[in-house]
Amino acid sequence: MSSSRQASRPLDVVIRNAVLATASDTTPCEIGIRDGIVAVLGTHLPRGRSEIDALGRIVTPGGVDGHCHIDQPMAPPVRLSDDFESGSRSAACGGTTTIIPFAAQRKGGSLREAVDDYHRRAAGRSCVDYGFHLIVSDPTPTVLRDELPEQIAQGLSSFKLYMTYDAVKLSDHQILKLLALARDHGATALVHAENTDCIAWMTENLASAGKIAPRYHALSRPLLVEREGTHRAIALSELVDVPILIVHVSGHEAVEQIRWARGKGLNIFAETCPQYLLLTAEDLGVDDSYTGARCVCSPPPRDRDSQEAIWHGLADGLFTIFSSDHSPFNLGGAHGKHPDGKEVPFPRIPNGVPGIETRLPLLYSEGVLGGRITLNKFVELTATNPAKLYGIHPRKGTIAVGSDADLVVWGTEPVLLGNHMLHHGADYTPYEGMGLKAWPVCTMLRGEVIWDGVTFTGRAGAGQFLRRGSSSMLGTRSAARPA
Template structure:
């Protein structure tokens, strides 16, 4: 099957030019100023951008948490992703303390196969326990294409790993070429603050914010980087939300430490005023870390512009308001922590970042696609537009207006964090390995098109057919 995309403005992390793109089956086979071939389908992209498909390295489908499970599975979650221009996601098999790493991975493969994703899916491994010889399973994980860990410094008695486990995981990462992701909050301090709030009768969702202060995040970010430095390992801070936390990352990078960090749209576009909503409405915004005071947003945008923040992920972790969030109706600490996000990432960052001049088009592609692909061993098959790369492509109309709403979203969750916000710029065609999976805001892909993708080690290229990343436009 040949598809020809004509006249689009191709935007990668480094390039910006008008050209045609020829796709054959799953792969980009030619890029030129004008391509004259017989094609099964010709897509006119004149006046639009042609972007590499988004890579979201932080989603939670089917995640068990707080006595329930995230509402999106691998079918609905990946459908939501493609509607918003994301064509690769990385999810998190969650190790129970009595389970091995490979046993955990096998279970998640079973869930993935059962759900039939619409786009390609990779896995990180959430680690809670490395006792009883479990470290010996790490080389097998690498062979299986799972080349990153995630550890939690919060949620005592459930997800939280102690310093010994964190250090051992980081040492294993250094030995085997993995990247360790850290949920950085001081869980002990937070637990004390939560107990005090509840004892004083402060039980509503607004107290989620005050019991998870920015300093608790910043202290844990500093600690995570210090432990990683001792282990000689790279470290990646997930969902960074606070200015002081960003300072610790920037200072580490200035000293030559391999420290990376992501932020998420909820920290760029929402602020702590959401916790002033009446009654239980604020529970929609109980995600972790919480939305911060507004002044943190400009610091995060500067971090994105100057590369102290490497990635915008979503931490898509959706729980329905009508029933799941209400598990904490009388105790905010029992509200499942998480919110939706995978569907609107590109639109929000384009509208609030590019159109306002905070970041360039190239930088938008970098933080949404290219850098996550590089950091997590997917580049150059994913994350760029080059001959030999997967035909994961987004044709994006920069002038198309859309109002974000639960009424039009694809995710199963029953609310939209950005309800009523108008955004300018939206995908018109989304392709995953050459197959059109979304068109004009409608998901047209088929469940089962997506497949598990084995990732290379940290910063290593994903092997495959020859890929020319230095392709130039020819006349």
């Protein structure tokens, strides 16, 4: 259809009385949508087939959660409490319209097999658009020569490298090979930066002293473990001359390492998560009870000084993105925080907390409305920068003519957060009882309302798989539109 005929067609949806917020601007605006795309921005737009009155509320781009774990295979009896349907539904109700979880290679297994399995798990189930990161745990010559370049070319343009966890950890030599591959193929490398031998030594000492309650998880992973891993990851990045993303930064000592690297002119990206703003080590318990298992994650929540360092890093640009690191396990039953239905020593407690639905409301409420970050910084951290970093901008992560009409209308009525109001598969939230100042009253995916503030109105299978290009933050080509 010609552009003139396209422009003459009625708009499918017009959003009126909106205050549009992007990473750079905030302005009153009407939004016209046609065929799932933002067709026009302006004032006094003609009537659409459907009209939405935003009532003067803020409208932001749909969130892009670049770090979440959904239906990822686990060693029995443990399993995640969210599949693609429940996890993506929860994302939508919290204002997130794009998710990028992980297709994890098994040691001794094929990367292709891991990706094929993950496509099967996602097919027909996701309620929002989605892509995959890779987790490379066994970089064999075949993986390095054939499988990983093949997957990058097919739109899985980012992969995660672990310095810890026996099932996935890599040596520095292996990491160097993978970083060189990322450089040569325009991929984005994510690094979980903790010193595995320090953790193992601390864990052995604690266990031999009978200190096995959940609260000792934090003692087994002190700040210096993250500091050393972060410094080493930066050094490996510098040696190969390739940018990296340090994921889920939790402590002020790791923040200092990243600031040092930036001061040297190194291109180091950084990510943090809600648990490092709102939880502390005390949430893992102040005694030897098992209740702290609900907040066991790695790195663990830190102290108030680290919280302040993270807030400052969000405000001043140290952090590139803000993700959930959603890794949900049930408290009840035999497959989550009580493996086989038992209280277990802290090294056996599954690591992770749920947070895909609460990520945006927590940061909007505590950050924007709490006066710690600007509204535009909120959009940058939660939508625009993740879309740029992971090769899906400007289709995602902004409100602009030609972008997908993924939109969130924000209400600012008080909300008392409880797990009963959430839509994930987990049986708890670590933020139970917290008073919030904001929650999405409308989420749109490609022009369709999938959350109306009360009811989820989307459907499983509506989400499209996103074939991603190289990161635009690396100065390389932008993402191709997926088939």
